[in-house]
Amino acid sequence: MSTEPRSTSEPRIAIVGAGPAGLMCARVLHNHRIPATVYDADTSLTSRDAGGSLDLHADTGQIALADAGLLDVFAALARYEDQAKRRVDQHGTELAAFVPDADDDAAPEIDRGQLRRLLAGSVPAGTVHFGHRVTGVEAVGDRYRLRFANGGHADADLVVGADGTWSRVRPLVSDAAPAYTGVSFVEVRFDDVETRHPDVAALVGTGHLFANDGAGLAIVAQRNSGGQIRCYLSMRIEADWPRRAGIEPDDEAAVRRYLLDAYRGWDARFRPLLTDTDSGYLHRPIHALPAGLTWPHRSGITLVGDAAHVMPPLGGWGANLALLDAAELATAIATQPPGTALTGYEQRMWARSGPLAAAANEGLARFAGAADHIPDHRAEHQRYQADAAAYRAARA
Structure with missing residues (x-):
């Protein structure tokens, strides 16, 4: 059985995964008046603990939220004071401390659950189909068929894999697996x-x-x-x-x-x-996936976020990249010819995520090993702001 009828007037877009990346993609598409359907394994938005806190960087996550028209909503929830960081050794001896300036908005914190609810509330009712765990995706002619654990299926012209580390969409473009x-x-x-x-x-x-x-x-x-x-x-x-x-x-x-x-x-x-x-x-x-993972482009299918470049959670880049991936992909779909929208997005995404994945691997190795490297968080925040300004200037 099919979960819903196919639109006869426009390509049907299926987004697999209602995490921040999938919901951001649906939101920006909605802003361009392009409908999409999001499928998620969770039975509801609040059926599981969404996890801890995220710092959303000025040069990635916050740009995506601005593009989605949600930056003010985010700012009302964000915890700017929790940008503070302190490092100690196993004896509790303080090694370094970072206290943000009063006007520092480079990387404020927000709970994952709050961010997910914010994004889910920004798309039309009925956009997200909970209780639809995708078990596989296959090509059927010039379209794709998503199969669900509940026995149903849905067809789409474009599939966006936003389904995280163990993506069911990734095998259609790459045989890489997280290690x-x-x-x-x-x-x-x-x-x-x-x-x-x-x-x-x-x-x-x-x-x-x-x-x-x-x-x-x-x-x-x-x-x-x-x-x-x-x-x-x-x-x-x-x-x-x-x-x-x-x-x-x-x-x-x-x-x-x-x-x-x-x-x-x-x-x-x-x-x-x-x-x-x-x-x-x-x-x-x-x-983590191999740092710098790429794949031969395949028409009608692509990946965002952890499905494309899952990396260790050192540096906080994973969620930030996921949000920017999703916003850029949705904008490309809305504003560029179908033949170039996905390829252009993938090239930009790979160029951005590859070096950060390598840095996250290095950061995890340092954090789990010798404690002789302490990041300069003030310089880090200054870099986020400078990179944000450069990003906006480049597309002005």
């Missing part, structure tokens, strides 16, 4: 921190706390909205470390014991980050 980086995170969460976890709140402060022992263990703690803090306990370790340690996925006590042993040389101030979670322990092995 394990050698680093795993364990995500934990603390709610109502000022009241229930004051020691955690005091340790983290505003923005981000980065702690590193220089020997493969690290912790990233970040403020989220609503009095919440999330932490990512980083280990250079085998991807299947719970199985190797004989730990069942839902055995929180066993995970806690493992973490306490792994971080046993760390200062006692870090102990609550290992033991007092309000959310259990979520295992997140970090995977």
Whole structure:
């Protein structure tokens, strides 16, 4: 069965994935009065935890939001004070601190869930079809057929793969698959921190706390909205470390014991980050596609965001690139001939994402290894602003 009839007056566009990239693409297409249908595996917009906080950079994510007409809405939700960053060693000794200027708007924070709801609310009702997990995409004549886990299918003239690390669309253009980086995170969460976890709140402060022992263990703690803090306990370790340690996925006590042993040389101030979670322990092995991945162009199909260039979450470039990918692709579809819209977009996307993917790989290696490299966040913010000005000038 088909999920909906085909339009006879215009190409049908199917976007796979209702994350920030897919929703941004649909929003910019809508602004150009071009309909698109977004298919997502989630049963609803709020059926799962969307994750932690994102810093949206002036030269990428914020440009996309401006192009979508959503920058003011974003600014009302963004946390500018949480651009602050502090770095310490495993003993809690401060190595560096960055406090943003009062007018610094280079990389304000927003929760992933807030960003997703913002974007979903900006497209017409009925645009997003939840409960449609794509199991495969195949060419049928000069069109593409999406097959869903619910037994249905939908046909499209243009398919945009915005379906993340394990994209079901990517195999149509590339046989590349994400590889394990050698680093795993364990995500934990603390709610109502000022009241229930004051020691955690005091340790983290505003923005981000980065702690590193220089020997493969690290912790990233970040403020989220609503009095919440999330932490990512980083280990250079085998991807299947719970199985190797004989730990069942839902055995929180066993995970806690493992973490306490792994971080046993760390200062006692870090102990609550290992033991007092309000959310259990979520295992997140970090995977990445080859940096600089390209593919032979194929008519009627392309990728955005993590589907095209998933990279380690060091530098915060993944979501920012995803948003700009999506906005640029949608604008190209709306303003350029079909024969050149996708190829031009892909060339620009590859040129931008390749060097940043390589930098993210290098950043992860440094973060999970020696703690002798501390980024200059003030210079980083200045670069975001300068690059944003150059981007806007180039297309003026």
